Amino acid sequence: MNQALETSTRKVILSMLKTSGPLSVQEISKQLGITEMAVRRHIHSMEKDDLLETKLVRQAMGRPTNVYTLAPKADELFPKKYMQLTLDLLDELLEDQGHEKIERLFEGRQDKLESRYQPRMLDKSLEERVAELAQIQNENGYMVDWSPTQNDTYTFSEHNCPIAQVANTFGQACQCELALFRNLLDASVERTECLAKGGNKCVYIISKK
Structure with a gap:
């Protein structure tokens, strides 16, 4: 067969x-x-x-x-429509309560993720924190690879975005991810490429503050 x-x-x-x-x-x-x-x-x-x-x-x-x-x-x-349901609910919330409510919603999600993952960053060097963040994101389906460049600087790439449909419509998702990375890593983090803005991947440059 x-x-x-x-x-x-x-x-x-x-x-x-x-x-x-x-x-x-x-x-x-x-x-x-x-x-x-x-x-x-x-x-x-x-x-x-x-x-x-x-x-x-x-x-x-x-x-x-x-x-x-x-x-x-x-x-x-089996087929699921969770993402479409999420988008529909966010659209309803935006229409009913405006952009400020959407902002608070994503900020609340960021706070919860930060509280969940901050303990995994304790007592680690920056490189160890970058490696731990890559593990966290891979656990959530982001298909991450990262590498040191020079002078305690790292390139961090996400080849998949599980919430791409949301991020394409609501830029707050990308903003909160960037803030989350900065807080978890306690480092300077800049995004140089973004899937939601037509990039082939999301790329971050991480360095000491």
């Missing part, structure tokens, strides 16, 4: 479990028209990826059988 077909069958099984609820290997095999052995191979692969949960179900006749349901991690594979 080629890779494309393997992937397609896996997606179909996930969709079946999403729409039909718990299913046994036999039920999946019957609905798909493939062998139970083939179904078990897909099930085993998805269990290794933490996409499925299994439960032993007793039957009126015969031996108990395993049924499979989607694990919480599998929910991430």
Whole structure:
């Protein structure tokens, strides 16, 4: 079976479990028209990826059988409209309460992130703080790389922006990120390229104050 077909069958099984609820290997095999052995191979692969949960179900006749349901991690594979909902809510807030409310909203988010991550910066040199910030941003999907240049100066690049759609519309997101970096690093931070302004990545130059 080629890779494309393997992937397609896996997606179909996930969709079946999403729409039909718990299913046994036999039920999946019957609905798909493939062998139970083939179904078990897909099930085993998805269990290794933490996409499925299994439960032993007793039957009126015969031996108990395993049924499979989607694990919480599998929910991430299905389409979401969270970003559009966020944009719609921000637009409503802007129309109803104006720019000052939006400013306070983003500043409040910045304060919470700063409180969350400041303990990770304690007792570290600037280079260690830059490395820790890169780890934090990578944990949040920003695809960061960084490197020292000269005289305690560092280049910090984000190749992805998980909130790009928000940042494209609300520049406050970018302003608060810059302020957050300055506060966490206790350093001079300047942005020289920005994804939200048409750049290929977000680039920051970091140096001692």
